[in-house]
Amino acid sequence: MGTERGLLSRACGLLLAALLASGCLSLRWRRSTTDRPPESERLAALVPGVSDLDACLHELGAPNEVWELPGGGTALAWAWSKSRSLGASVSIPLAEHANASFDYDRADATREAYVAFFDRSLVLRELRRGRLADLRAATSPSLPEPLLEPDAEQ
């Protein structure tokens, strides 16, 4: 009886402490998932130099992004992302007009993709996996050089 009462009072104490701390302490666990990666069996069915656009669309479905490649080719990307983050923040009022806070977050978010590169005849040339932003930046046509400013003295 005495032990039970002790346990109960400790639990109540813990709950009270947590309630009192809720204004200045918070712990977060967050997961975010966007789309899913293509199945490996379906990727294996694609052969560079042989498979065409129709075969890729048939095996992998509709891509997330499409863009033009320099030289008239086309790139299709099947992308997905999975991120988990754990975070904690503590905020303590130190004086009447001062507030100390600490925030910690650890996240590993990336948007990965399989990118299929097609030539002008829409035949698959290469299938690459990587970060979508990197693959897209490396293969998008570069912007035209800005026009030279006319010489002000002329």
Next chain:
Amino acid sequence: MCAMKTPWIPVLLCLLVSGCFVSRSTRNPALAQQAIADLPRGTDAQQVLDVLGAPSQVVQLGLRSAWLYEHVNHKRAGFTAIVVTLLNEDLRSDRVWLFFDEQGKLAHAGGSFDADGAKWAMPWQDLDGN
């Protein structure tokens, strides 16, 4: 002892459940799968517009073009118990890309229909049932 414990249970339950939520948001209406499947190769871009309406995105590929029709389903589930917050977000989409040739005729089409697969879950739960 039982009488002493009992009043705490509803209080605890109220505290735990008060920070619980599920939400769902969508972007664009669901795609008409049958209408898309019925589009024959060689359909004119104008006819596609008449059937499906304006696409979400148009990409110019030289003289060719590709149109995206997309429907997004985004589900969130969250739980806050005093100092701990758990949040899960799952976003999946239906997408159809239509590729038009230099004459503006439908040449290729591909579709993925996964929007209904978005789930409400907690961060530790398996979303794909593996």
